[in-house]
Amino acid sequence: xxxxxxxxxxxxxxxxxxxxxxxxxxxxxxxxxxxxxxxxxxxxxxxxxxxxxxxxxxxxxxxxxxxxxxxxxxxxxxxxxxxxxxxxxxxxxxxxxxxxxxxxxxxxxxxxxxxxxxxxxxxxxxxxxxxxxxxxxxxxxxxxxxxxxxxxxxxxxxxxxxxxxxxxxxxxxxxxxxxxxxxxxxxxxxxxxxxxxxxxxxxxxxxxxxxxxxxxxxxxxxxxxxxxxxxxxxxxxxxxxxxxxxxxxxxxxxxxxxxxxxxxxxxxxxxxxxxxxxxxxxxxxxxxxxxxxxxxxxxxxxxxxxxxxxxxxxxxxxxxxxxxxxxxxxxxxxxxxxxxxxxxxxxxxxxxxxxxxxxxxxxxxxxxxxxxxxxxxxx
Amino acid sequence: xxxxxxxxxxxxxxxxxxxxxxxxxxxxxxxxxxxxxxxxxxxxxxxxxxxxxxxxxxxxxxxxxxxxxxxxxxxxxxxxxxxxxxxxxxxxxxxxxxxxxxxxxxxxxxxxxxxxxxxxxxxxxxxxxxxxxxxxxxxxxxxxxxxxxxxxxxxxxxxxxxxxxxxxxxxxxxxxxxxxxxxxxxxxxxxxxxxxxxxxxxxxxxxxxxxxxxxxxxxxxxxxxxxxxxxxxxxxxxxxxxxxxxxxxxxxxxxxxxxxxxxxxxxxxxxxxxxxxxxxxxxxxx
Amino acid sequence: xxxxxxxxxxxxxxxxxxxxxxxxxxxxxxxxxxxxxxxxxxxxxxxxxxxxxxxxxxxxxxxxxxxxxxxxxxxxxxxxxxxxxxxxxxxxxxxxxxxxxxxxxxxxxxxxxxxxxxxxxxxxxxxxxxxxxxxxxxxxxxxxxxxxxxxxxxxxxxxxxxxxxxxxxxxxxxxxxxxxxxxxxxxxxxxxxxxxxxxxxxxxxxxxxxxxxxxxxxxxxxxxxxxxxxxxxxxxxxxxxxxxxxxxxxxxxxxxxxxxxxxxxxxxxxxxxxxxxxxxxxxxxxxxxxxxxxx
Numbered sequence: 001x002x003x004x005x006x007x008x009x010x011x012x013x014x015x016x017x018x019x020x021x022x023x024x025x026x027x028x029x030x031x032x033x034x035x036x037x038x039x040x041x042x043x044x045x046x047x048x049x050x051x052x053x054x055x056x057x058x059x060x061x062x063x064x065x066x067x068x069x070x071x072x073x074x075x076x077x078x079x080x081x082x083x084x085x086x087x088x089x090x091x092x093x094x095x096x097x098x099x100x101x102x103x104x105x106x107x108x109x110x111x112x113x114x115x116x117x118x119x120x121x122x123x124x125x126x127x128x129x130x131x132x133x134x135x136x137x138x139x140x141x142x143x144x145x146x147x148x149x150x151x152x153x154x155x156x157x158x159x160x161x162x163x164x165x166x167x168x169x170x171x172x173x174x175x176x177x178x179x180x181x182x183x184x185x186x187x188x189x190x191x192x193x194x195x196x197x198x199x200x201x202x203x204x205x206x207x208x209x210x211x212x213x214x215x216x217x218x219x220x221x222x223x224x225x226x227x228x229x230x231x232x233x234x235x236x237x238x239x240x241x242x243x244x245x246x247x248x249x250x251x252x253x254x255x256x257x258x259x260x261x262x263x264x265x266x267x268x269x270x271x272x273x274x275x276x277x278x279x280x281x282x283x284x285x286x287x288x289x290x291x292x293x294x295x296x297x298x299x300x301x302x303x304x305x306x307x308x309x310x311x312x313x314x315x316x317x318x319x320x321x322x323x324x325x326x327x328x329x330x331x332x333x334x335x336x337x338x339x340x341x342x343x344x345x346x347x348x349x350x351x352x353x354x355x356x357x358x359x360x361x362x363x364x365x366x367x368x369x370x371x372x373x374x375x376x377x378x379x
Numbered sequence: 380x381x382x383x384x385x386x387x388x389x390x391x392x393x394x395x396x397x398x399x400x401x402x403x404x405x406x407x408x409x410x411x412x413x414x415x416x417x418x419x420x421x422x423x424x425x426x427x428x429x430x431x432x433x434x435x436x437x438x439x440x441x442x443x444x445x446x447x448x449x450x451x452x453x454x455x456x457x458x459x460x461x462x463x464x465x466x467x468x469x470x471x472x473x474x475x476x477x478x479x480x481x482x483x484x485x486x487x488x489x490x491x492x493x494x495x496x497x498x499x500x501x502x503x504x505x506x507x508x509x510x511x512x513x514x515x516x517x518x519x520x521x522x523x524x525x526x527x528x529x530x531x532x533x534x535x536x537x538x539x540x541x542x543x544x545x546x547x548x549x550x551x552x553x554x555x556x557x558x559x560x561x562x563x564x565x566x567x568x569x570x571x572x573x574x575x576x577x578x579x580x581x582x583x584x585x586x587x588x589x590x591x592x593x594x595x596x597x598x599x600x601x602x603x604x605x606x607x608x609x610x611x612x613x614x615x616x617x618x619x620x621x622x623x624x625x626x627x628x629x630x631x632x633x634x635x636x637x638x639x640x641x642x643x644x645x646x647x648x649x650x651x652x653x654x655x656x657x658x659x660x661x662x663x664x665x
Numbered sequence: 666x667x668x669x670x671x672x673x674x675x676x677x678x679x680x681x682x683x684x685x686x687x688x689x690x691x692x693x694x695x696x697x698x699x700x701x702x703x704x705x706x707x708x709x710x711x712x713x714x715x716x717x718x719x720x721x722x723x724x725x726x727x728x729x730x731x732x733x734x735x736x737x738x739x740x741x742x743x744x745x746x747x748x749x750x751x752x753x754x755x756x757x758x759x760x761x762x763x764x765x766x767x768x769x770x771x772x773x774x775x776x777x778x779x780x781x782x783x784x785x786x787x788x789x790x791x792x793x794x795x796x797x798x799x800x801x802x803x804x805x806x807x808x809x810x811x812x813x814x815x816x817x818x819x820x821x822x823x824x825x826x827x828x829x830x831x832x833x834x835x836x837x838x839x840x841x842x843x844x845x846x847x848x849x850x851x852x853x854x855x856x857x858x859x860x861x862x863x864x865x866x867x868x869x870x871x872x873x874x875x876x877x878x879x880x881x882x883x884x885x886x887x888x889x890x891x892x893x894x895x896x897x898x899x900x901x902x903x904x905x906x907x908x909x910x911x912x913x914x915x916x917x918x919x920x921x922x923x924x925x926x927x928x929x930x931x932x933x934x935x936x937x938x939x940x941x942x943x944x945x946x947x948x949x950x951x952x953x954x955x956x957x958x959x960x
Contacts, residue, residue, distance in 0.1 A: 053560050072674065074566030086557035090578040100565035147565070402760040403769075409754060410772040413830065416791040417775055419798075423790075431790070435801050483683035490675035502683075505691050507942060509891040511914050512934040515921055516698035517690065536694075539686030569676045597780045600893050600918065615782040622786050630790075637783040644778040645771075652767065659842035 001065075002026035003187050004050075004155060009059035011045055011211075019045040021211040023059070027204075030185040032178075034202030036192055036234075042211035043191045047157050050189060051080050063154060074103065079148035080157040083164060085140045087132040087147075093119070094128040097146045104151070118150045138169050145177075149184065156188040162197065174200060195235050199223070207231050229368035232286045232361055238321065238332045243285045244365060247272055254373075256285050256362075260327030261306040263355055265362075265373065272362050272371040280371055286361035289321065289334035292353040305354035306331070310345045324351060417641070423634045431630045446631035455628055456617050457610050458636060465596065465613040466643065468530050473591040475538040477584055484547020485573050489559070499548070505541030511600055518604050532605035533613070537595055543587055550583040551576065553661065582654035583661070589651050593644050614640050702931035712928065719932035729933065731908045732916040733940075735821065739912065740889030740944070742825040743832070744882055750829065751836035751881070756866070758841050770841075773834035781831060788827050817909030824896060824910060832888070836881045843877035844870060879952050883945060890941050893918065913937055 004027040011020040020042045027033050035043040048054040050061060052073035061069040068076050079100070087096050097118065098111040119125050122142045132140055141161065148156060162170045162177075178201055181188055192198050198205050199219040207214040207222070207230075215227040226232035232240045245258035253267035263285075265272075271279045292305075308324030308331060317337065322345060324331045333353055345351055362371040389397065423431055424446055425439040450458045486492075487499055513536070521532040554576055562575045577584065602613045612620075618636050621628055648655065702719055704712040723729050758769055776784055791798050847870065855865045871878075893914040913933065921930030 048560075051560075051564060053563060072568065073560075073563040074568065078564065080561070080564045082557045082561060084555070084557055086555070086561035088558060088561070088575075088579075090581075099562070103562075103566040103571070147561075151565075399760060399762045402757050403762045403765050406754070406757045406761050406765075406769050410769050413834065414772040414775055415798075416787045417779075419791050420787060435798065479682045479686055482679035486676060486679045492675050492677075498680075498684075501687065505687070507887070507945060508691075508695075508938055509887060509914075509941065511891040511893060512937050513691070513694040513698055514918070515927060515931050515934060516694035516701060519697065519701075520689075520694060535686075536690045539683060539690055544683065569674055570678070573676060573679065593778060599780070599782055600914065604918075604922065615780045618780075618786070619782045622782075622789075633786065637779075637786060640783050641775070641779045645775065648774065648778055649771070652771075656838075656842065659839060660846055 003029035003064055005062045007060050009049060009061060010057050011049055011054060012057045019211050020049065023213060025206060025216060027187060029187055032181050032188045032190065032201060032203045033206060034190045034192060034198040035206045035208060036195060036198035037208035039193055041208040043208050044159055047159050047189060047191050051078055051157050052076050077153050078155040078157055079153035080159065081144050081148045081161040083160040085144040087140055087143055089132055092128065093124060093130050093143050096143055097150055099147065100151045114150055118146050122146050137165055141165060141173060154187065156186055158188065158190040160192050177201065196237065199235065207234060226361065227370050229284060229363040236288055238289055240286045240288050241331050243329050245283065245285060247281050247283055258285060259329050263304065263306065265357060266375060268375060270373055270375045273374050274364055274369055274371055280364045282365040283371060284363045284365050286363060287355055288359060289332045291356050291359040292333035293356060294335065294353055305352050307350060307352045310347050310349050310351055312347060313345055420634050420638055424631055424638065426631055428630050446629060446635045449629065450632050450635050456621060458617065460610050461612050461614055461617040464530060464611060468533050468613060469592050469595040472534045472537045472595045473588050475534065476540055476543050476591045477588045479538055480540065480543025480547045480587065481584060483544050485551045485576065487544065487548040488551030502541040502544040506545065510536065514600055514604050521605060528606055528608055528611055533602045536601060546587055550580050554579050582658045585651050585654045586658035589647055589655060592647060596644055698931050699935055701928055702935050704928045706926040706928045719929045720936065722929065723932060723936060728908060728911065728916060732911045732913045735909065735911055736890060736913045738821060739824055739892065740886055743828040743889055744885050746825060746829050747833050747836050747885060748882065751833050751840055754833065754837040755840035755844055758837060759844055770838055773837055776830045777832060777834045784831055785827060788830065815906055817906060820909040832885060839877055839881055840874060843874045847873045875952060882948055886944055886948060887941065890937060
């Protein structure tokens with residue numbers, strides 16, 4: 001049964017700017033859903049709508065089956081964590097953490113007890129009397145977290161809470177957050193612009209763009225089966241190579257012709273079709289950097305790969321990134337480390353890479369939507 | 380590079396110090412000029428009328444507390460009573476002005492609502508109209524309300540100020556929105572959010588209170604029109620009635636009166652100067 | 666089902682004191698004052714509607730124009746002296762030794778903290794009393810003694826001096842705070858581009874201080890138009906010899922409370938409003954248009 005549901009939620013600012021458009025989503029109890037997208041995609045607005053900090057223009061939001069979108073923020077029983085932590089500068093760590101309970105009229109002793117307990121579990125036990133200005137970034141972050149979890153809200157709303165931390169601390173907090181979620185099992189909506197954060201944290205990921213849902217899926221399916229070009233390009237680092245071109249058919253099967261190269265998609269009778277079943281000819285080929293392999297020159301025949309000139313390569317330790325210019329397109333390929341000792345690519349040199357067609361994706365050029373390969377069976 | 384003023388040989392640090400000392404010396408001149416009359420006033424507290432009118436006589440022949448005693452003892456005017464009137468009027472008016480301006484400024488600065496712009500323009504309008512223009516109708520108003528010759532006839536017209544409302548609109552706009560959102564998330568109603576925001580803008584509250592207190596303490600024409608019983612006058616009125624030139628009044632008394640009149644504003648400024656400075660910096664860095 | 670796109674809740678009650686006070690102490694007096702200015706000069710009762718008669722009378726009133734001229738001169742004089750002076754003092758203040766800054770600021774501010782009537786009295790006693798320090802000092806240079814309160818020229822000058830004494834401290838503090846908020850890096854860039862002290866002042870400080878300067882000027886202007894205490898203490902509401910110290914507010918006060926001609930006085934007061942607005946408009950035209958950039 002869905003716990004937190006959005007039904008056709010829309011938000012229009014100043015009468016014209018559509019920040020969120022027809023957003024429908026169901027989240028189960030205890031689920032951790034990440035909302036991801038480029039800046040301005042409406043993800044923060046959506047979070048603020050959920051919190052009640054903004055009024056929605058259309059649609060409704062239900063919590064445990066009851067509409068909550070007309071309730072003020074304090075009565076929705078949700079807790080929010082802000083990017084800048086939003087700690088009250090004139091209150092100590094203890095006062096900050098206990099603020100919510102005090103607002104709800106809990107007894108002083110009770111508040112201070114639960115503050116102490118939570119603070120201890122977050123390693124803030126010794127800092128209760130300090131003011132936010134006397135804390136490090138990580139400690140502030142924990143204080144804000146403590147404030148959020150202290151009153152056991154029904155939903156956690158996280159607005160990029162990790163983005164103000166340095167890389168190392170962010171990594172650590174990410175793990176801690178995930179653990180915490182495993183322990184508390186509270187439904188959580190986590191907004192981020194960082195695709196790797198979204199991938200590692202989320203049970204499910206919602207990809208937003210211009211206020212519209214692009215895809216909702218588990219991290220793995222999102223990575224392996226992106227619904228459209230945007231999602232495909234958004235995940236992975238470096239992102240998927242997207243090469244424009246068109247489909248050709250001949251005796252050898254179905255071919256993709258790009259700028260200056262041609263690869264075989266399938267042998268025999270085959271077509272690329274969109275969701276409605278229509279055949280599409282103008283397509284974009286998507287290949288992740290790890291979808292390339294370099295085989296011995298003699299093995300790589302025409303039609304199995306692309307050729308380009310090496311622009312640059314980057315040694316990453318465990319692997320190596322190769323930047324190629326193929327005609328007018330740029331391609332990034334990921335090679336296993338150690339590979340270069342066998343065949344060191346020199347800048348400017350021509351190099352031939354083959355594409356693993358099992359890992360290739362196709363999108364309609366016009367709509368950007370995913371295409372599926374259908375092989376004609378017996379005709 | 381600095382011109383060769385002889386400090387070519389000094390290290391940059393020392394040169395900077397020398398420069399600062401030079402500038403400080405230069406500044407002490409206008410400062411002395413501005414403050415000199417106050418010093419003169421201080422020393423004239425013990426002078427006889429004859430000494431006061433002796434040209435270039437700075438120090439009195441003998442020091443005494445007579446003038447203090449005369450003033451506080453109520454000779455010529457009920458000074459203590461009038462001083463209390465002034466304190467009451469200025470304090471109540473500035474607290475009231477801060478309260479009215481901060482509440483309205485909070486709503487103007489943080490919310491969208493119908494007629495917001497219109498109301499704000501109306502508030503700006505009051506900044507541009509000198510309140511003194513309204514002395515006459517205000518006098519008639521107070522006459523009708525039977526408030527003439529009471530402190531409230533002076534206090535009430537000063538409580539609503541466009542300047543205060545604009546100032547607090549700006550101040551509350553600068554409060555980080557996330558802090559207020561966090562308070563909302565933790566269950567504060569919009570009314571409580573304001574009370575919660577107050578400590579965040581404490582320096583601005585104090586600064587505006589100080590400025591308003593100074594203006595109220597200085598106010599002359601409104602009390603002049605509204606008050607007339609001697610025991611109900613404010614200090615500036617009382618003193619200027621004495622300046623009026625009865626030569627039998629010892630000038631030393633006037634000196635004492637003037638001196639203690641500077642006291643509240645000077646003390647307030649002294650205690651609040653940090654907040655005052657930081658709020659000024661906030662405002663001007665807009 | 667869709668959400669009712671109602672208003673976001675806002676604490677309406679917080680507007681109530683403002684609205685109530687605005688109505689009672691601004692709107693009603695404004696309307697009533699204007700009505701008064703259209704009534705004949707009788708006190709409280711039996712007044713009759715005379716239309717724009719009082720305003721037309723003002724056009725024939727020589728003293729009104731004298732007061733207007735004095736007020737204008739006074740406003741222009743105070744701004745012309747205080748603005749450059751406080752800019753200079755603010756620059757110096759920022760260069761002074763850190764510990765002395767607070768003391769200097771306080772000394773400069775002291776006159777501003779003093780009630781203007783007290784200030785006028787002190788001014789009278791020290792600077793320009795018949796045998797005051799100013800005359801005594803000038804005598805050393807074989808100048809004067811000047812009749813600061815007899816000679817029309819000096820009456821105007823002493824009113825300006827008094828305002829300079831009163832407001833320079835505040836203006837300096839505001840400007841210094843404005844200067845403090847200009848990023849250092851801008852000065853360092855200008856310096857590395859070869860700009861000298863004066864050039865840095867003209868090309869960096871002044872343009873970036875524009876808002877503060879406008880604020881200070883507007884404040885001085887408004888204050889000049891309502892100046893009353895200083896002249897009242899020095900000269901009473903009469904205006905002094907040759908009406909040199911007759912200012913608009915004191916003339917209106919005199920007309921109302923000495924002559925009892927309320928209608929005329931109200932018309933006089935109300936004629937101030939368009940004047941003040943006009944002057945402020947000129948001010949914004951002069952300063953506001955520089956480079957056409959929005960603040």
